[in-house]
Amino acid sequence: MAYSSRPTSMLPGAPGGSSMRQPSGSQSQQSSALSARIAAKKAELENLRQLRDLSGTLATQMQALENKVSTLKEGTEAVAYVLSNWDNVLRAITLASKKASGLHAPLAESESKNVGNEPSLPATLVRIPAEPREKTGE
Template sequence: MSAFPTRSFSSHMRQPSLAAASTSTASTGQSTALAARVSEKKAELENLKELRNLSAALASQMEALEQKLATLSDGTEAIALVLSNWHNVLRAINMASAKLPKPSTDESSPVDDPAPLPQTLVRIPTEHAPTLQAHAEGALEEERD
C-alpha cells in the first residue's frame, strides 16, 4: 500500500481544475457583461449621433423660420404704413369732392349728362412713359447678364 491515499490525491488534483473552471467561468461572465455594456454604449452613441443630426436639422429650420418671420414683420410694417396714409388720401378725396358743384335738380338739364367727377388729385405725365419703360427693361436685362 502506498503512503498517500488515492482519494486525497485525486481530490487535490480536482481542486485546482475546479478553481480554474470557476475562474474561467467568472472571466467569461465578465467578458460577456463587458461586451453587453460595450454594445449598449455603441447603441447609445448611435442614438446620440442621430439626436445631434436631428437637432442640427431643427436648428436650420428654425433659422429659416426666423428669416421668414423677419420678412413677414417687415411686410407688415410696410402695410401698416400704407394703411396709416389712407386716412390722408381719403380726406384729400373728400376735400376735392366737396369743391364740386352740386348737381341741379332742374328738369331742364339733360338726363344724359353724367355726374361731375372730382378734381384730378394727381397728374402723371404719360409722354415719357415709353422712354422710362425701355430704360427699366434695359436695366433688368443688364442684371440678368
C-alpha cells in the first residue's frame, strides 16, 4: 500500500478537505450577495441618520411651538380676566358719573335750561357710546 504524501483530513474546516471546496462561481455569487446586503444596510443606516436628524429638528420646532402656545394661553387668560371685570368697570363709571353729576347739580340745572333739557355730564370722564353712531363723514 502506498501512502500519499498529502495530508487529508475529514474535519470540516481543515484545509485541503474535499468537502469544503466550492466552485469559483458560487463564491462570487456569495460575494456579490454579501456586497448587495452591505450596500442595502448602508442605505438603511443613512436613512436612519436622516430620520434622526429630521426628528431632532421636529422636536426643536415642537418645543418652540409649545412656548408660543403657552404665551398665547397666558395672554388669553389675561384677556379673559379683563373681560370678566368689564361689567364692574362699566358699573364703576356709571356710579362715578351719577355721583359727579349730583355734585354739580346746580350748575347742571342752569346749563340744561340753556341747552334744551340735556343734563351736564362731568368733563373728566370718558364716554363710550353704547350704540353705533351713524356715519357723518368724519
